Amino acid sequence: MRVFKLLIAACVSASAVAAWSFKDGSLTITEKAGTLQTESFSVSKPFSDPIPLPNTATARFRFSIESEESGTSKPHQAYLQISDPTTGLETSFPADVRDNGRARIDVEFKLIPKALLGPDKTLDCKIIIGSFGTEKPIIAYIGSIIPRLKGAAAAPSERFAAKPEIKHIFKPDPEYTSESLAIVFSAAICVLGLLLIGVWIYLGVTPITFGNPLYSLGFITTIIVIEFAFFQYYVGATIFKLIAQSAILAPIAFLSGTRALRDLRARRLSSGK
């Protein structure tokens, strides 16, 4: 094997200025149905517009390799390199080169790596020709193709990097009516209450008489104290405090209330007669 390698080396002469090149480049996009498009290219003149490649099509590149050095037209490296200019990813397709230098590369859509495919990605095509020895290799841009991917592009592989920031969006706070409106309504209610009390007083107040003031006064005092206990609970006392207070106050209210009301009833009945 090593001998063979040396053989290659020996074949290659030492003239330093010679360079590889190609001519008669053509790109044909074919499908089962037939040819879709044909473009031509050369070392100095790439095809002008990016060429779409449907997902069932094949891009057929044809060109003739020339060597300024006599003897061979078959380089060791004759690649079509397809690269994504945005990510820098690339892949190469080796050419099938005949002895006379005719090279052909058929790029089937399905042979394009998934990582290069995406919605409306434009891929650059370059031809690379080089070989052992001293002859100058060449890398030439020949144009761009746009593979038309059907469906979603493959998700990119995970890479560790900073991710975009996320901020939680809060639910909007509940909206309240204007304070003035609330005050108007509250005032109306207070007025209504006062009105009610006024009507009672207007209708029914006669000179105050005390039957047995102990029970009556006890009763109304307990009621006020109970109201106060409720108020304390509303302001923030625990329920247990309220329960304890009620446990004391309720029997008092009950006892004094029954006595007071019984007295009252008796007085009313006696005066009604």
Next chain:
Amino acid sequence: MHFTTKLPSSAAQALPLIRTLTLITIAGAAIASRLFSVVRFESIIHEFDPWFNFRATKYLVSHDFYSFLDWFDDRTWYPLGRVTGGTLYPGLMVTSALIFHGLKALTLPVDIRNICVMLAPVFSGLTAYATYLFTCEMKDQSAGLLAAAFIGIAPGYISRSVAGSYDNEAIAIFLLMFTFYLWIKALKLGSAFFGALTALFYFYMVAAWGGYVFITNIIPLHALVLVVMGRYSSRLYVAYSSWYALGTLASMQIPFVGFLPIRSSEHMGALGVFGLLQLVAFASYVRARVPSKHFKVLVTVSATSLLALGLAGVVGLTLSGVIAPWTGRFYSLWDTGYAKIHIPIIASVSEHQPTAWPSFFFDTFMLIWLFPAGVYIIFQELRDEHLFVIIYGILASYFAGVMVRLMLTLTPIVCVCGAVALSNILDIYTNLEKPLETDDEDKTKKEEDQSVLRLGSMSKKPLIGVFSNWSRAFVLGSFTIYLFLFVQHCTWVTSNAYSSPSVVLASQLPDGSQHIIDDFREAYYWLRKNTPEDAKIMSWWDYGYQIGGMADRTTLVDNNTWNNTHIATVGKAMSSREEVSYPILRKHDVDYILVIFGGLLGYSGDDINKFLWMVRIAEGIWPDEVRERDFFTARGEYRVDQEATSTMKNSLMYKMSYYRFTDVFGRQPALDRVRNQRIPSAITDPSVKPISLNTVDEAFTSENWIVRIYKVKDLDDFGRDHAIANAFEEGKRKTAGGRSRSAPVGGLSKGKARVLRE
């Protein structure tokens, strides 16, 4: 009834004492018959839900009331958590805590577990008393005693109140009966005081059980029927108004109930009847003051317009979403097929299935045929309170037919009606005296009785009755035998069907001795001792409460089932391939997976039998990814043997259940004893690939294989796929020969696109 036996006055004085003693004995019998499981096993909390109640009670006892109210449970529903304080009925826990603190104040420190275990039997004694009071209002004290005896031992009630069955129903049935008693009392007396008491116990009931809706609807229905029958009275008005106003306000204090009484359709009936009563009351007030000609016009116009207005209001509010429409659970009460189609999570619970007819007989024995007789007797008299019994009977019968668990609400009324019927029979057949003309004493007695007219007219007719001692002896004898059989049946059912804690299983050894299968507790204890305190356990929701209660570990889903999507996520993880499940497990920080497998022992309540529900619930959320059809063979069979579908065989649940199952059998056929199918074994059949698990490791398998616990692997240290890493560990090397031209990555292979390093 009218053949009341005259008793000597000394005996009459002793009657209350005898009654009290009888009631105490009945309560004792009720408690005693519920202790089978404590005697046989130990003082242990049963089943599933009680474990949560127990855990919540422990929390309440160790914290103060307000922190219980604001309890955010971060040990369940990981990572969503549960606002537990706001989503439970606290009545049960508060009752236990009160008893606990009360006993402690009496210097009787009792372990909270024992209080929880014994709560249901103690309350069953109280239920017997409440039923006695209720039945007394319906007929008389002898019927009341019979009813108390019946409810004390009726299996339909025992099924939910044995010692250790620490569930809401344990106290709810007592509250139900007592509230009904108070309602009848309030209605009879027209007393605002009793109305307020009804409201108070209604509040307790709301605090204790979701079934309070039954009261919320049956009392208004009763009132409505009374109004429609023209039996409106100021007593009804006072009783109903005081109950509704106070009860509704009180019920809204329970955080879980909140604004439901004014927002949900289930409560609208009570509100409507309240409004109607106001109208009727107003109408009767107007009638007293307006000439009847005008009155009729007034009533028709105002009634129709108000009714239309009210209806339109309710419909409009429902449509606009202010009033919540009927919930799914409610629909499933009317359409038994509804749940299976729309809410598989409800249908998957066995106690939500329709009742099979033998279970009526099983749960109430002879009472089920005495029940119609009792209703008939009550119908004959038909006082206001009797209507209540009839309405209750009809509704409860229907609901019990729809859902097994509602057998529970039927049982009390069956006992009441049965007692009425039986006491009627006994009244007639134990009356040894020849019928006489009614004397003064009878008359005064009858004045209390509303049916005095009918009886009076009856007594004028030719005497009808049973006067032959033979027939008396025959009937009494046969009923004595029935009663004996009833007691025997109840004891037998309680002992055999309703006293298993289901946490501990009992089996008989060949020599007849009892063998305890304690796999559950073994596994939960393993979790408690061998996993980090904050480990997250994934299991099917049935075991959530038990894991929380016994293993004290965080669970993903539990029996609360408040979040269907989360349950479906677990279902999807269980029913998918490992590659699909693993990201779900990672996302939910799952450390361990617990599966229940009964194949070795023949325990039929295992996860493979519940598996289709997991699939169905997952399919409800991800119909494209999980399909029930894929788990059935081409012939539509649910199989686990070699004919099982590949979806079945590749599901995480199947793999975890049968992982290394065949190794136990060696060269014997590996028989799944639950499904009676042979699991393909790699030992006997070399063509079978043994089940391999890539993303989980077996961590623990209990003695009888009922509980299997798997640990979820971490991401591979080297960034490999778990399948590859596992294959490497098992010695199946990836081919990477020196001159191989088929490089898996990077290299070129003919006809395929290269994989680029991005």
Next chain:
Amino acid sequence: MAVQLLRTTLLLAIVCISYVSAISVSGSRVLVVLDPSLKQEDYAVFLSDLDSRGLDLSIKSANDPHLGLFEFGERTYDHVFLTQPPTQKALGPNLLAKPLLDFAKAGGNIVIVLNSNEHALASVREFAVQLDVVLPFRDTKLVDHFMYDEQASPLLHDALILDPQTLLAPHIVAAPEDVAAKLYYPGGSAFALGNNPLIVPVLAAPETAYIYDPAEETLSSDSPFATGKQAFLVASLQTRSNSRITFVASNLLFSDEAFSKPNSFNRAFATELTKWTFSEKSVLKLESVSHRLLEDTNTTENPSIYRVKNDIAYEVSLSQFEDGSWFPYTADDVQLEFTMLDPYYRLTLSPTHKTSTAQFYATTFTAPDQHGMFSFVLEYFRPGLTFIKDKRVVTVRHFGHNEFARSFAIPNAWPYVSSIVVVAGAWVVFVGLWLFTGENSAKKTV
């Protein structure tokens, strides 16, 4: 706070002192497996460089029967530098793929250097495949007809001169400031990489290079193993447990000959590469993590429970190991996620103060209006740096019964509140009137 700071500083100081003598955070025992065919003299500079850094080298031959990575289940070395013998078929039972993986799992670091002639052995190949590194076929050559070393291989084009400015991983080997510096690649092959996220490519072949098999592709390269930048010369991998593994495509990169070429960057490259692999640089450490309620600074640190809409302050500090001691690590891309199933917040932490050993980072945010078990996730995964991962689960609870706005603070409620007050007041007045009015009232009111 000050006391705490003092305490942390003291702690850090102690930590620093204990590490001062250590050259690497994971230890200094290096096993150099040198094949007999490779003459130690040819790599004298490289080996003496390692030695002078304070590493404890044990140079052993690959066919040493006592070669072992573990003894009684414990690692016997901290690092392995493994060259490939061209002659033997295997490296012996102690250097199979599984022991190597176990060694890395146990925290050991590995450098694998392929032989320029025969490349890799089956066991190393198997090891590499597990890591998603695909080693080339035997005897293949990397050539580039554009950028070859005209002196070393004027015809075969297999000795390349690379531009160190194209180095891919600055945290592993930074590009030299001297733009004239050259990296000599005296021959060998290259390998391909899969998409394992843990792999960090360090040096790729030039765009026009390719790998061919001299045995099968004599006349033209018709199916190259890898081409262009998809062929890699040096690549590293850091495991999730922060062990480091480096693959080098040719032993000649480290030879004295390559070191002595004009403008050679090889020596610095070898030093930096081994420094990285042996955890002597680019090692990060999470010094402290704390979170607390923003408003009160005297609450306990790291509480386990917060409430919805609490303002939370979060602070971490990071240190970096370099040349035997810890320094503050400053960066602008440290991120915190506040996650429940999905991240609710992903915030970039801003550097605040620093101590002599640690840089502090902090941020504040308001807990989302969603209760649940949230995690503070600090995942600082950057290629070439130690993976920093910290996850703390806290509970975010709902509003308690007494934490809502009270009814007197809500204007909507005022009419209701005033109704209650009016009714209660009117009732008291009514009771008063009822109790204390005279007998006549009974007549007056019907």
